[in-house]
Amino acid sequence: MSKSNTIGIVGGLGPYASMDTAEKVFLNTIANKDQDHLPLIMISRPCDIPDRSSYLLGKTKVNPAYEIIEIIKELENAGANIIGIPCNTAHALPIMSVISNDLRERKSKVVLINMVDEVIKFITNYYPEVKRVGVLSSLGTYISGLYRESLTEAGYDAVFPSEYDQYHKI
Incomplete structure (x- = not known):
């Protein structure tokens, strides 16, 4: 990755996941001084992004993709050219x-990083x-089959909690 690349993080889809992602970028950057770090922009507006699981479970018809797109546009306009969305549920097909x-x-x-890949x-x-x-995942991620399908296609046997545990032990 060259210095001209700027990382963008769509935050607020689990606000701590966003901070954790930014921290991992900094911890995994070889830097001897501040100026050696990769440029990073994060926009975190959890109040604007509808709940992903509620959408996937049919509890709301409002697809969170549209607010995520608005944040991606803002990140692009601010100079980000590599963007990550640190939320598994947002990678479900109806949203992604x-x-x-x-x-x-x-x-x-923009290069959009696919978390599941x-x-x-x-x-x-x-x-x-x-x-x-x-x-282990949110109920929305579980219902979407996101990891089940992707892991199976890659040749893995995906193991999940029982359906009862997934639904009732939250």
């Missing part, structure tokens, strides 16, 4: 497909002997 379509239609040059790359690279992967 709207975001991806918007980027494509606007001919955006990155998790699978991490497992493959650092734990090549692993074939079964346990997944």
Whole structure:
């Protein structure tokens, strides 16, 4: 990654997840002085982004993708060219497909990091002997089948809590 790249973080989808992501960027940057750190912009507006699980569970018809898109546009306008959304549930197809379509239609040059793909790359690279992967997630992520489908396609056996535990032990 060159110094000209600026990382953008769509924050507020779990405000602590956003801060944790920013911290991981800083902790994993080789820097001897402040100026050696990668430029990073985070916009965190949790009050503006509807609950992802509620949308996926059909409790609301308001797709959070549209507010996420507005924040992505702001990050782009501020100079971000690599953007991450530190929220598994936001990567569910009914949300992420709207975001991806918007980027494509606007001919955006932004690179949007796919969290699920990155998790699978991490497992493959650092734990090549692993074939079964346990997944703990929000109810929306569980219902969407996001990890089940992606892990299965990558050749892994995805293991989840029982449906009873997933629904009743929150």
